[in-house]
Amino acid sequence: MQRITQGRRTWKLVVLSGLLGLMLALSSCTFPGMVSTNAQLPAYVPVGEQKPLPPVQFPQDEGSHNNLTEWWYYTGHFNGQDGHRYGFEFVIFQVSRSDLPPLFASHFAISDITRGQFAYDQRNVMLPLDNSKQAGINVGIGDWRIQGRNGHDHLEASMKDYAIKLDLNGVKAPTLHDGKGLITYGLAGYSYYYSRTRMQVSGQLLDHGQPVQVSGQAWMDHQWGNFLTLGSGGWDWYSMQLSNGGDIMIYFIRDATGKVISTYAGYTDDKGQSIVIPQSAIQNEVLDHWLSPHTGINYPSGWRVSINDPRLKVNLTVMPQLKDQELVVTKSTGNVYWEGAVDIQGQQNGQTLSGQGYVELTGYTK
Template sequence: MNRARKQHPYWLILVAVLGILLSSCGFPGMVSTTQQLPPVKPTPSPTPLPPARLPQDDGRHNNLTEWWYYTGHLTAKEATGKLRHYGFEFVIFQVLRADLPPFYASHFAITDKSKGTFQYDQRRIMSPTIARNDVKGFDLHIGDWTMQGYNGQDHLAASMQNYAITLQLAARKPAALHNGDGLIPYGLAGFSYYYSRTKMNVSGSIVDHGQMLQIEQGQAWMDHQWGDFLTLASGGWEWFSLQLHDNSEIMVYYIRDASGKVLATYVGYVDASGKDIVLPASALHTTILEQWKSPHTGFVYPSGWKIEITDKRIPITLLIKPVLKDQELVVKQTTGNVYWEGAVTVEGQKHGKPVTGDGYVELTGFTKKRQKAPGFS
């Protein structure tokens, strides 16, 4: 749980990474290790900071925290002609602290929409390679899990028991630089760069229980965020990346403190031409329709939403439903936390006309201490 999304759901608030013990919990981007590492104090953002530059900034950076985050939807065909449908999540985090080697953690998940199952895996590695600003894109490896890309032409490969993906992605729209220049200053809390590729075509293959299937149709959403910023510790967020079938995309998130109070709200809309429009938070109204209690952790998550955007330029009402209730990741071995991130369906109205779509939602901070999912306003 970009998601945005990454500000993003992994995001704004994250990461005093690696300064916690293996037994502790955090957010996506907060990585645990078996040893206590040097704490990092928040420092004022340098002034002025240059804007994000693409494609130069596709590659790795020498900052405290960085990640490349993909979610998407795939349709593959069996030899018999039968179609199968999947959702996927694949992320790699990079963490730099003091003079220690770079630390990498990764999550890979498949939502098998046809079978009604959810499966995930996780990996981590301390790399002897010094992180750097890549000259041309990124080339990341955690064993045979790989992530490569430059200028919106990306390649992903990951495998776990029962499932594997080998995917080629091609951006259909320019990257959306959040805040206009891709720069989010936090003052004393540091700074972050963040952009999204909200619509990427996907080709390649998926292996499903030993059977290789070619991708007939696929679309993905990619988030890249990096910077020197710290975490608020015990908060959380709800993040939505919605790809509508009329060739527009919406990103919505709420960031909350430990009590559930909303600290920040974001509403972004990308039109069919690729123009990124930030809408006022006052135009967003979200209602939780259902809740779901995890049988694995006992955490209670919202599970179904009604989102209304009342801005006159883009009036929208959407119903968002999880493809599966259980899309929870317990990834304490790599990033020390638990979160829900899963495929959703979208239907509703836009400008008074019917619209449908697909999406992903990320939910963090729903620990046992918060046994009731709060409503949005």
């Protein structure tokens, strides 16, 4: 889900700081992942539109749009040649409000599973919107960049102790959520949304100054549209890449009391064919909790996820690879969330399988 949000004179810096504060106040609730809303993600039906919104097109729609909210979101797993295990998150958000230049914000995180450590960094900057209409992705903040076309992407980011230069190649056609990649949040607006649910990863990680050749797989979300947050609450978002080649995305949207008010699940098989799973077929049980020593927030930590549908019967246990994968990113998108690498064990249609994935938890408080 949700899958919201860096030689001048002193007075210009003051004005810029004020504008950034305004942008963050307007937009931070939408980051990261899905908006908080009590809508049920029905298929998009234009209401009051003079003409229907156009369908998603590739590679034209991979790049920036002149919409209120947009993001490119990558999570994944890779190993060094010696078997050292890592997870990673890299996201760039683009937020446009009024006539101000867009605000770009970014988060970069490494889950160093073998070392048992978690590291992250954040950035933001106001930049003019790229109006070149060039097909493909080309967004960045300084040397943090995402570039790509037709599912062949390149990521670069760096922070203290870690840096990545990764090439990602989609092995399946993009999954258009809700069938056409266009969903509505009712009064909150509409959103285009597709995922590349399985991308091969290769490249280099700089780990504490040491170059490491890595390989693995990743998940990519791209979402954009004229949507805003309505109300408060949060969401739990799961991406799961299974050993039989199937991929599952589930999210549960919660209201301010913690009650789940909307559920969405999609399954993409090993051939790239996708289906939407009805809400009634999904069950989720929290197995444990983790109390953050940084913020005092109590997060769920471990889940049993079940899907009981005639087309797909799944029982999965999802466990964090590290307990502490919390990001306190109040300087860039104004929020705190947990997003972490997970291991998966279970059964699908009676067959034992395993897998890896990512879970995102937002809206949790002390």
